[in-house]
Amino acid sequence: xxxxxIIICLLVLPSIAKALDASDVGTFAVIHKDGHVxxxxxxxxxxxxxxxxxQKMPDGTxxxxxxxxxxxxxxxxxxxxxxxxxxxxxxxITPSCVHNTAFAFCNYRPQAQPDNxxxxxxxxxxxxxxxxxxxxxxxxxx
Numbered sequence: 028x029x030x031x032x033i034i035i036c037l038l039v040l041p042s043i044a045k046a047l048d049a050s051d052v053g054t055f056a057v058i059h060k061d062g063h064v065x066x067x068x069x070x071x072x073x074x075x076x077x078x079x080x081x082q083k084m085p086d087g088t089x090x091x092x093x094x095x096x097x098x099x100x101x102x103x104x105x106x107x108x109x110x111x112x113x114x115x116x117x118x119x120i121t122p123s124c125v126h127n128t129a130f131a132f133c134n135y136r137p138q139a140q141p142d143n144x145x146x147x148x149x150x151x152x153x154x155x156x157x158x159x160x161x162x163x164x165x166x167x168x169x
Contacts, residue, residue: 046102047123049073051134054083054169055146058160069148070168071132078125080132081168089168093127100125100132107131111149111156126151 057067068083069092078100081089093100103111103124111131112122121141124133131149136142146161 053163054165055161064162098127
């Protein structure tokens with residue numbers, strides 16, 4: 028029985044090691060395909076053992092886009108991640124994500140520069156997952 032427990036821990040440990048962490052909390056803005064930072068901002072936080080995403084509204088208030096059931100953010104498995112990204116992209120980056128049925132929020136590290144970290148928001152309600160590059164603006168809510 029102890030050997031089974033050790034095997035299970037070894038299988039689960041790699042996915043835990045890649046999970047998002049406190050350094051991923053902050054305010055993010057979507058980068059337009061032409062490279063400029065847009066006004067579409069959101070705040071990602073970890074609250075009560077789960078990730079929470081709030082979108083900044085035009086009037087400056089924040090609206091929670093996660094909920095308690097179908098839209099709760101879950102840690103993405105390698106299988107999930109392989110559905111979010113083309114194989115060619117996964118050969119170039121190492122992503123870690125949380126997702127629900129509508130979107131995924133991911134950090135990634137380029138294989139060629141593993142000390143650099145970037146962020147991607149992926150729309151999952153499109154025919155193909157649609158990635159949007161993000162710029163981290165602050166560790167806190169702006």
